[in-house]
Amino acid sequence: MYNTIYPAYAKSYLGIQNKQIHKKKEEEQGSQSSKNADNNLQEERRQPNYGSHFPNGEKVAIDYTKRHIGIEQVLIDFRNTAKAIGTPDEINAEVSSYLSLIESQAQKENPNPQIIQANLKNASQILDDYITKTLKKPSKVVENWVDALFLQQIDYKAKTPKVEEPVQEDVIVEEVDEIVEETIPSEEMPISQTDSGVYIPQDPELKRMFLEAKKYAYADEKEQALSSFQNVLAYADEIGDSQACAMIHFEEARLYDDINRIEDALYNYDRAARQTQNNNIKAKSHMYMGKIYDDYVKLEPAIDHYCAAVSFAGEADNLKLQAKVLSNLSQVHTEKYDKNNALMFMDLSDTVATQTKDGRVMGFISSKNGNNCEKLGEKARALKYFGKSAGSYSSVGDNESLAKNYVSAAEIMLSYGNSAKAKKLLGKAFLVVQSTNNSELKKEITQKISQL
Secondary structure, eight states, X not given: OHHHHSOTTOOOOOOOOSOOOOOOXXXXXXXXXXXXXXXXXXXXXXXXXXXXXXXXXXXXSSOTTTXXXXXXXXXXXXXXXXXXXXXXXXXXXXXXXXXXXXXXXXXXXXXXXXHHHHHHHHHHHHHHHHHHHHHTSOOOHHHHHHHHHHTSOEEOSOSSSSOOOOOOOOOSTTTTHHHHOBOOSSSOOOBOOOSSXXXXXXXXXXXXHHHHHHHHHHTTOHHHHHHHHHHHHHHHHHTTOXXXXXXXXXXXXXXXXXXXXXXXXXXXXXHHHHHOOOHHHHHHHHHHHHHHHHHTTOHHXXXXXXXXXXXXXXXXXXXXXXXXXXXXXXXXXHHTTOHHHHHXXXXXXXXXXXXXXXXXXXXXXXXXXXXXXXXXXOHHHHHHHHHHHXXXXXXXXOHHHHHHHHHHHHHHHHHTTOHHHHHHHHHHHHHHHTTSSOHHHHHHHHHHHHTO
């Protein structure tokens, strides 16, 4: 597949040429948009509603802010949380006993929400107690996650006879859990793993050390996590496990990226891409490197990395990742006001997104293409993309994103001087936004309607 998507004009990836990013004084003064982009990215990552996360900030399988949450998915995410921190068998058994009580309650014709919530709280306190003892620091990350969850719309009645337990494999971060599945509401989109198999290191000490480092990352102890990963990397290198080294480099890169240590992040993404045999990790590493350069308005290296990511994602048959990176390429060319290439990559991303048959992916890509078309002055084309995005988001019940699409389309209609059509679109946005928890968006739409 990647041969049909990889741009013919793109250079083959040569890697980082031992050239670091240095921001000169004049660059700092003249690149305000670059700073703003990076600051906005970092600020967005800190927002409580930024995607759906486990208590450690990693993404979960569903978006808790967009629709009714099934209790079965809550239990799956809770079990994955326990697994991610390497919960010992005896503690896991105690947690499972509470989750089993929840399953039994959920099977009833009229489940009791109070009973389910109480058992979730009990299970979360057990996990927090384990984290507290392990890190010798008080922790309420799991309990806080559960409290936030109670604020959402939960469907307490199970839809299937029994919730399946996740596969309990002792793995080194299961191909790095954050690169397997992401569901981020507006600025990101779902990316799923399609590469075959999960790498399982043979050395038990390596597994133990890696899980210990992951616990610090889970508890948002980034500096301690980085220090621990350095020890794990040294040991993995000593025993000659290059695949483990690659995944450790990726873990370190994500941590450095989060704390804005850009040069360290680039170095570790590059090492991960070079050392791994997993095409999904290669693709993700190049995508994140491209995003860093993109944020700093260094567009040529950004394009090179994005093109490499498209190629490796094609090798892995990862259509969702491929569509996302293609949309990133369309945005880069939009920033350069290279209209021909921007529109070409929009068409490619739209084609690949359609092949995923995933409503959220199609909605995300079409919406992003609509925004880029508007920047290029292609208003009629933008309206078509917003219409397509609205249909996709409507099909999956994502009312917040649907409302935003209506608002974007209304603004274009206002630019055409068609206030009647704009008011109609804002009216639709007002209706669908009522089922969301986004008070700011509700206020914005109300104000726009009052001004017409």
